[in-house]
Amino acid sequence: MSGKLRSARHAEEMVARLTEAAALTEHAPIFVPGRSASKPESIELATRAEEARRLAPAHDLTESWTGRTPAKGEGRGQWMPTDLGVTVEDRPGGLADIGEALGNAGINIEGLCGMGLGDRGVIHLLVEDGAAARAALEGAGLTVESESEAIVSEIPGDVNTPGTLGKMARAVAEAGVNMRAVYLATNNRAVAVTDDNAKALAALGM
């Protein structure tokens, strides 16, 4: 990511613009997944996010929840961070099967959370294109148990400062929202799968 900060001046400019954007959202720069923009209850949030996008450099916002800079002509709206729940036999090679199936299909794994539970392994994956990832996994004979829209956010502040998880999880809990999976993604991003993403986003100030 730091490679994009081509010069100190560029960095300063970026900080200034992000600060301006943050003031509008009343929080550190934060991001609304594309789909929520079309939901009526998110209109106000979407408007604020639009304003933030207008002021902030586009590649930063994009990168924050896709992990890469878009190719020219690609629209941000077509990217939907998706959590896939995959179940494998708990044996050597189970995780490799998943990684190879997606890798061979050219799909990057943005976030990962896998654990053995008894005789099976339950793995959550964050991908940009849920349908393509599902097809690649099923094509390799793997079972996709669930597919959900995920909330993805940069971890606010310094990742070395204790207490961030507590704060974020408390805000979501106080809104009465349950989280089915929570994990980390590349580029210091956090991922949550909840039973009410709109409410959770509002609680997180997104």
Add this chain to the structure above:
Amino acid sequence: MATDLTVVLDDRAGQLAHMGEALGDAGVNIEGFCATTDDGVGIVHVLVENAMVAQNALILADIKIEGEADAVVIDLTDEEAGRPGTLGRVAGRVANAGINISVAYLATRDRAVLVTSDNEKAREALQI
């Protein structure tokens, strides 16, 4: 040394926050994190640098620690983190050495965390 702690929580709103606050209040940073629900409970893996301090904080907060394991932590380059195929390559190397991965997740600063049936062999297979 980085340690993976397994914590089991009731699957209801506020439990994860309680855990995060217990660690945060004790000044323990969560380096990596992976939580899912299964059969009415929440199962959480946290990567911490100082397991002793973390465990004390959790015990004081009445949080049940199910397990403690040495974790293999792999620093991913920007390229590895952004390029398809990295998980397949990493997990494939470990699998080819006949080692089972019981837990796999990401940590901050683009690190991958593995808990395996034989961490020493896994590190060898990954040349770290």
